Amino acid sequence: MATDRPTVPELVQAVREFLEAEVQPSLDGSVAFHTRVAVNVLKIVERELAEGPALAAAEKSRLVALLGHDGDLDVLAEELIEAIRAGRMDVQTPGLTEHLRSTVMAKLAIDNPRYQSYQRALQGGR
Amino acid sequence: MMISNEALAAGLAQAVARHLGAAVGSKPQVAELARLTAGAANETWSFDVIGRLASGEQRRIGCILRRSPGIGDEGKSDTNLGKAGEAEVQRAARDAGVAAAEVLFILSPEDDLGDGYVMARLEGETLPRRVLRDAEYADLRTHLARDCGITLAQLHSVAPARLPTLTTMGAAEQIERYGEVYRAFGQPVPVFDLALRWLADHRQEPARLTLVHGDFRNGNLMVGPEGIRAVMDWELAHLGDPMEDLGWLCVTSWRFGEIDLPVGGFGRREDLFAGYEAAGGGAVNPDAVRYWEVFGTLKWGIMCMIMTHSHLSGATRSVEKAAIGRRVSETELDLLNLLT
Numbered sequence: 403m404a405t406d407r408p409t410v411p412e413l414v415q416a417v418r419e420f421l422e423a424e425v426q427p428s429l430d431g432s433v434a435f436h437t438r439v440a441v442n443v444l445k446i447v448e449r450e451l452a453e454g455p456a457l458a459a460a461e462k463s464r465l466v467a468l469l470g471h472d473g474d475l476d477v478l479a480e481e482l483i484e485a486i487r488a489g490r491m492d493v494q495t496p497g498l499t500e501h502l503r504s505t506v507m508a509k510l511a512i513d514n515p516r517y518q519s520y521q522r523a524l525q526g527g528r
Numbered sequence: 529m530m531i532s533n534e535a536l537a538a539g540l541a542q543a544v545a546r547h548l549g550a551a552v553g554s555k556p557q558v559a560e561l562a563r564l565t566a567g568a569a570n571e572t573w574s575f576d577v578i579g580r581l582a583s584g585e586q587r588r589i590g591c592i593l594r595r596s597p598g599i600g601d602e603g604k605s606d607t608n609l610g611k612a613g614e615a616e617v618q619r620a621a622r623d624a625g626v627a628a629a630e631v632l633f634i635l636s637p638e639d640d641l642g643d644g645y646v647m648a649r650l651e652g653e654t655l656p657r658r659v660l661r662d663a664e665y666a667d668l669r670t671h672l673a674r675d676c677g678i679t680l681a682q683l684h685s686v687a688p689a690r691l692p693t694l695t696t697m698g699a700a701e702q703i704e705r706y707g708e709v710y711r712a713f714g715q716p717v718p719v720f721d722l723a724l725r726w727l728a729d730h731r732q733e734p735a736r737l738t739l740v741h742g743d744f745r746n747g748n749l750m751v752g753p754e755g756i757r758a759v760m761d762w763e764l765a766h767l768g769d770p771m772e773d774l775g776w777l778c779v780t781s782w783r784f785g786e787i788d789l790p791v792g793g794f795g796r797r798e799d800l801f802a803g804y805e806a807a808g809g810g811a812v813n814p815d816a817v818r819y820w821e822v823f824g825t826l827k828w829g830i831m832c833m834i835m836t837h838s839h840l841s842g843a844t845r846s847v848e849k850a851a852i853g854r855r856v857s858e859t860e861l862d863l864l865n866l867l868t
Contacts, residue, residue, distance in 0.1 A: 439851050443851050446854055482716075483718055483721055493867060499864065502718055503864055514857070519780060519787060519865065
C-alpha cells in the first residue's frame, strides 16, 4: 500500500520534535524523566528505520561467510548460538570475534552511538 | 500492598510510637512524607518524626522508610533476604564500622505496613554524574577509590555470627542462575553465550567466604566532599567471594562515561586495591577481580533483559523498562573488550 507523505521516519521525527520542543520543557519530576526516555526511544526508532536494513544485510552476509551456507538471518543467528553453546566455536575461531564485534557495533550505532566504549571503538581503540 | 499517603503517615506515626517509645515521647507526629523512589521490589520514602519528650523538649528526627510493596516477583532479589534481613545486615555492617545509615526499627506485623524498615536520614550526594563531574567533589575523586577499598575491607570483615542467615552464592551458582534466566528469554545474544562459557572455564576457588554487599557501585554510595557517608541498598547481600564486590565496582556501566577510570569512573584499580589491603582486607587477587568484572558486565546485561521482559510480558508496563532492553548492546561491547 502506498501511503502519503509524511513517511514513517518523517512522522516519528515530528512526534519526537514535539516532545522535545513543547512537552519536555513544561514538565518536571518523574514525568519529565520518562519523557526524556521516550524521546531517546524515538531516536532509536529513527536510526533503526534509516540504518537497520543495511546493517541487517551486512550481518547476514558475514554469517553466510562464517557458517558456510545461506539462510534467513534469524536461522543463521540461531545456528551461531548453537555452535557457541556446543563449544564448536569460541574466541579462537577465525572470524568469530570480528563478526561479533561488527554486529555489536552495528547495534550500538542504532541503540546508543554516544556510548563511550562505542565512541572509543570507532576511533580504533578499546 | 498499595497504601495511600494518609494511611501510610498514620500507620508510621503508630509504628514510630511503638518502636521508638520514650525517644520520641508520646503521640509522635509524622510530617513531610514524600516518596523518593518507586519500584516493584522497593519503595523509598522520606519523612520527619516530630515528638515531644517528657521534659517538654521538641525532637525532630529525619527518617527514611524502605519498604517492599509486595506486588509481583519482578525485581525480587535472588537472595530472598527480605527487608528485615536487609536491615539486620545494614545494622551489623554499621556496627563493624562500615559507613551506613543507622537502622531505627524494623516494621513488625502489628504495624500492618508490610515488609520494611526505618533508618535515620543522612544528607549527601548519590547521583553518579554529580559525583564524577561537580567541582565540589574534585578533591573527593582523588581518594574515593582508596576509600572504597577501605570500606570494602571493613564490610568483608563483618563476623558471620553477627549476620542473619544469608544465601551462599559463589561464581558457579550465579553463572548457572543468570545463564538459565538469559536462555529462558529465547533471545540470542552470542556474546553472552561466549561470556558464560568463558566464566565457566575460568572459575577459580575464592580465597575465603565473606559477607558480599552485592551491589557496591557508584550510585549506591552516598558521599560528601570529605568521603563516603553511607553504603546503601543492602538487599543483594549474600555470602560469597569478596572479590565479587571489587569487580562489580569496576564494571564499565558504573563508570558513567568516564571509561578510563575503572573504579566507578573516579579512580584507579591500584588505589582501590591499596586501600583494601591497608585496611586489613587481605591480598587482592587482580585476576579474580577481573573475573568478577566480566561476570558483573554480563550480569548487568542480563538484568537489562530481565527489566525489559517485565515490560514485554505485561508485568510492569513502562517506557523506561522498554528502553533499557536496548542497553544490552553496551554490555556486549564491553564484554568483547574484556574477552578478546
